[in-house]
Amino acid sequence: MTMSSSPVLPSHLTLRKLRIATGLVMFVFMTTHLLNHSLNLISLPVAESGLRWFAAFWGSAAGGVLLYGAVLTHIGLVLHALYRRCSLRMQPEEAFQLVLGLLIPLFLIDHVVATRVAHALHGERITYESVIRSLWVTTPVSGVRQTVALVVAWAHGCIGLHFWLRYRDWYRDASPSLLMGATLLPVLALLGFSETGRLLARAPAPVSPLPEPEVLASADAGLQLARLTLYGAFGGLLAGTFGLRGLRQWRERGATIVVHYPGNRNVRVPRGFTVLEASRVGRIPHYAVCGGKGRCSTCRVEVLGDPAALPPPDELEKATLERVGAPPGVRLACQLRPAHDISVAPVLVPHRKRSRLLDVREMSPGREQEIAVMFCDMRNFTGMTEKRLPYDTVFLLNRYFALVGQAVEESGGRIDKFIGDGAMALFGIDSTPRDGCRAALRAARKIAEDIERLHRELGLEFPAPLRVAIGIHAGPAVIGVMGYGRARSLTAVGDTVNVASRLESVAKERNATLVVSEPVMRMAQVDTDGLPADVIQVRGRAKQLRVFVDPPVSPP
Known part of the structure; x- marks a missing residue:
């Protein structure tokens, strides 16, 4: 039996x-080109010498x-993506980058014909002196057009690079x-x-001047034909x-199909639209942090x-979907292209105000990472401050928070937030889980020592000793920028954070200073042989957890 197979087209992710790869090639070319321009600040001969190195490869x-190959492939892929888009509705920054990209060929065709094509057709020697004299004097x-072209091309590349890298750790x-470098390089080149x-x-005109590229391109019939051909080809591709x-x-x-949303909201779109595109066509608020x-x-x-x-x-x-543990029947709106009418309900429902939507798009979508989380709380704080003046209470809190x-900071951690008389700290965000767990144990030991020292200083002021309860747990957590307006900050959420908070409560219940989970000791590579351990049931968690109460450890 003969089976016919249709050609396998590259996936959207592959394209x-x-x-991105072809864009990076062009960005590297632009970077070396601008660096070469910058050498003119030293002298023209130095720039000419740099041009020889630049041309040796390019x-x-x-x-x-x-x-x-990168230029033609990138243009083709951009036009292909533009053709595939079911709707031209897009975020302003995305539209701005697209417009800049489409303007680049219109600005650069004349310059390419006057330099590269002229060299290929006539073997004319192109030098910095001839190009700059042509553009500045003649x-x-x-x-002016090439100056605008340089700024447009560089801005397009930098925006694309930002979109690609913005969620990297x-x-x-x-x-x-990077912003400073991206600003200085074109300024130095100009x-x-x-x-x-x-x-x-x-300076006086040279006795035997080299052909000026712009003048040569205007006078040579072959170059004029090449110029019109390139303009026509690009215009034809764009119009096509x-x-x-x-x-x-x-x-x-x-x-067409109809996408039904909760609240009797229906959007009719052509078959092939994604659900997210249908939401944008129907102006239905829909989260899409990654665009x-x-x-x-x-x-x-x-x-x-x-x-x-x-x-x-x-x-x-x-x-x-597998990474977030989505149940059956849940799909990504940006990837789902229904062939028939469909009823959907967004899992995350955004506020209708555009200001809220813009605020969400500026945030990081987060990343999953193995970290250590510490919760620290002052014991019997309410009782100690019940009969004290408010200023005295603030004084004590500030000493404690300090x-x-x-x-935490000296141990290599990061204070996440202060809540009442408690604190939450993260360890291992910028290091390995082992280093993070070791840093958390060091911080806990130092906090306990400093609290004893603070009690010796202020002990006469309080009827009971100053004590803290600390809980430390390690495991996967989602790290991301969360909050609203000026209250946004990098924080962590997930089961690991919840368990660390529960362990701090266990420390209070057992009248202990520190409760550490077994994963922390294991990741920190602390020898636990001979240390008394206990198995507890953490509230809100099905599995039991092995913990160590006030372990006498000195982490490396």
């Missing part, structure tokens, strides 16, 4: 990775294939330095261009993309009907 056969309008700390242009404008989009939408008018790329689960919906009638999830959607904060 996106290829678009002007070679391998460099040319890599660069122009045809300053072209110089290290990016938040590195972003100020200063180098203008400085050399001013020098050439004041929108034309095919229009043709597809016209054909899909008779093939609809399947990298988060905030857009997930519960299918109210038979989920078996829907197309199965692809690898990207399946992996995301010693807890210093102990």
Whole structure:
């Protein structure tokens, strides 16, 4: 029996990775190009020397294939993505980047023809002196156009790089330095261009001038033909993309589906739209922190009907749903393309106000990470301060918070928040789980020692000894920026945080200073042989947990 097989097309994720890879190639080219421009601030001969190094790779056969292959592939993938979009409704920053990207060829075609194409057709030697004299002295309008082109191309690349890296663990700390570099590099390049242009404008014209690229391109019929061909090709591709989009939408008018939402809200869209796109068409508030790329689960919906009638999830959607433990019948709205009418209910329902939606998009979607969490609370604080002046209470709290904060930070942890007379701290966010657990144990020991010292200083002021209750647990938690407005901060949520809070309560119940879970001791590689342990039932948790009460450990 003969089986016919349809060609396997690259997945959406594969095409996106290829678009990122080709964009990175062009960004590296732009970076080296701007660095070369910046050498003009030293002198024109130094820039000419740098140009030889620059052209040694990018002007070679391998460099040319890599660069122009990346350019053509990237343009093709962008137009393909534009064609595939069921709706042109998008976030403002996404639309801004798209517009900048479409403007780049229109700005750069003349410059490419005057330099690269002229060199390929006539073997003309291109130098910094000839290019800058042409753009600054002979045809300053072209110089202004190339300046705008440089800013547009660099801004497009930086925005794309930001979208790609914004959820990486290290990016938040590195972003100020990257922003400074992204701002300084084009400024230095433009200063180098203008400085050399001013020098050439004041200098006498050379006796045997090299051909000026812009002048040559305007006079040469072959270059004019190449210029018109490139403009026509790009314009034709762009017009063809929108034309095919229009043709597809016209054909899909008779093939529409209805997406039913709670509250008798219905949105009719062409077949092939995702549920998230239907929400945007119908102006129904719908979370999508990652921008609809399947990298988060905030857009997930519960299918109210038979989920078996829907197309199965692809690898990207399946992996995301499995990671969050989604039950059957829950799908990602940004990946689900129903072929028939469907009823859905968003799992996360956002506020209708746009300000709230914008605030959510600015936050990190979070990441799962193994960390250690510590809760610390002052024992019998209410009783100690019941008959004291408010200013005295504030004084005590500030002394207590200061010693807890210093102990945590000196041990390598991070104070998450102060709640009443309690504190929550995170360890291991920027290190390994082992280092995080060791840091938490060091911080707990230092807090206990400092509390004893504080009691010796203020003991006469209080009828009972100053004591704390500390609970430490380690395991997976979701780390992300949460909150609203100015109250946003990096924090952690999950079962690990809840268990650490319960262990602090256990320390109070057992009149102990410290209760540490077995996972903390194991990750910290502390020898527990001979240490008394206990198995407790943590409230809200099905499994029992082995813990150590006031363990006499000195973590490395």
